[in-house]
Every structure is written in structure tokens, then in C-alpha cells.
Amino acid sequence: MAKTKKAVLTETIIAAAAIVQKRFVNFEGKQATAGQPAVGVSVYDADQGDSLxxxxxxxxxxxxxxxxxxxxxxxxxxxxxxxxxxxxxxxLGRALDAAVGANEVIRIKLGA
Structure with missing residues (x-):
């Protein structure tokens, strides 16, 4: 069965750098790095200057x-x-699904 999301709040930002879909986005408008706080998760890929x-x-x-x-x-x-x-x-949240390794799409509850 396909995994589905239930976003309650979606913000629009201007990407300050290239951002990959389904990755954490920091408060500077860039893809988050290790341990950083995040405003949320990107819905799609974006290049610098794009609305995201x-x-x-x-x-x-x-x-x-x-x-x-x-x-x-x-x-x-x-x-x-x-x-x-x-x-x-x-x-940043809690995993709702297990992942056996990298590159899997999982559901998380943000802020939990």
C-alpha cells in the first residue's frame, strides 16, 4: 500500500539553494544539515530562487x-x-514507519 501524508500546515518559501524532494528544510531556506532545526519537509525539488x-x-x-x-x-x-x-x-519528529536503510520514503509525525 502506498504511503500517504496528512499535512496540516504547508508553508511556501523561496529556496536559498537547491533542495531535494522529501528532505528537511532549515530556517534559512536551504536543505537542512546534520542536527539542524527545520521548518519542515520539501514537497518537491527546487532550485535556488524557486518557490517551494x-x-x-x-x-x-x-x-x-x-x-x-x-x-x-x-x-x-x-x-x-x-x-x-x-x-x-x-x-524533528517521530518515525511512523520503519526503514531498513537509506533512500526509503517513510512517514514521520513532525514535532512529536
């Missing part, structure tokens, strides 16, 4: 950066993908 929809609240789809279990606290890795939250990283 960012899902900021709700259940969203994000690309995994490694193995995750459902219920894990997630943070951004260096490429803006969801990874298990480390002690110093900002928690």
Missing part, C-alpha cells in the same frame, strides 16, 4: 538516511534525510 512548498506540521513523507524503527525520534542528517536522533541533534 514545505510541509511544516502533520504527518509527512521524508527520505530516510539510515535504519529507523517506528517510534524513533528523528533528526536531519548531512543531506537533510531522516535519521535516528543523536544526543546533540534537534528532534
Amino acid at each position: 512548498a514545505v510541509d511544516a506540521l502533520g504527518i509527512v513523507l521524508v527520505e530516510s538516511g539510515g535504519a529507523l524503527a517506528a517510534g524513533d525520534a528523528v533528526a536531519s542528517d548531512a543531506q537533510g534525510c531522516a535519521v535516528k536522533q543523536a544526543a546533540s541533534a534537534v528532534t
Whole structure:
């Protein structure tokens, strides 16, 4: 069965750099890096200067950066993908699906 999102709030930003679909976006309008806070998750690919929809609240789809279990606290890795939250990283949400490795699309609950 296909995974679906239930975004409650979607913001529009101007991309300050190229951003890949389903990656965390930081408050500077760039793809988030390891441990950074994020405004949300990109809905589609964007080039610098493009308008970009960012899902900021709700259940969203994000690309995994490694193995995750459902219920894990997630943070951004260096490429803006969801990874298990480390002690110093900002928690961005909770995984609702498991991922066996990188490059899987999973659902997360932002802000949980």
C-alpha cells in the first residue's frame, strides 16, 4: 500500500539553494544539515530562487538516511534525510514507519 501524508500546515518559501524532494528544510531556506532545526519537509525539488512548498506540521513523507524503527525520534542528517536522533541533534519528529536503510520514503509525525 502506498504511503500517504496528512499535512496540516504547508508553508511556501523561496529556496536559498537547491533542495531535494522529501528532505528537511532549515530556517534559512536551504536543505537542512546534520542536527539542524527545520521548518519542515520539501514537497518537491527546487532550485535556488524557486518557490517551494514545505510541509511544516502533520504527518509527512521524508527520505530516510539510515535504519529507523517506528517510534524513533528523528533528526536531519548531512543531506537533510531522516535519521535516528543523536544526543546533540534537534528532534524533528517521530518515525511512523520503519526503514531498513537509506533512500526509503517513510512517514514521520513532525514535532512529536
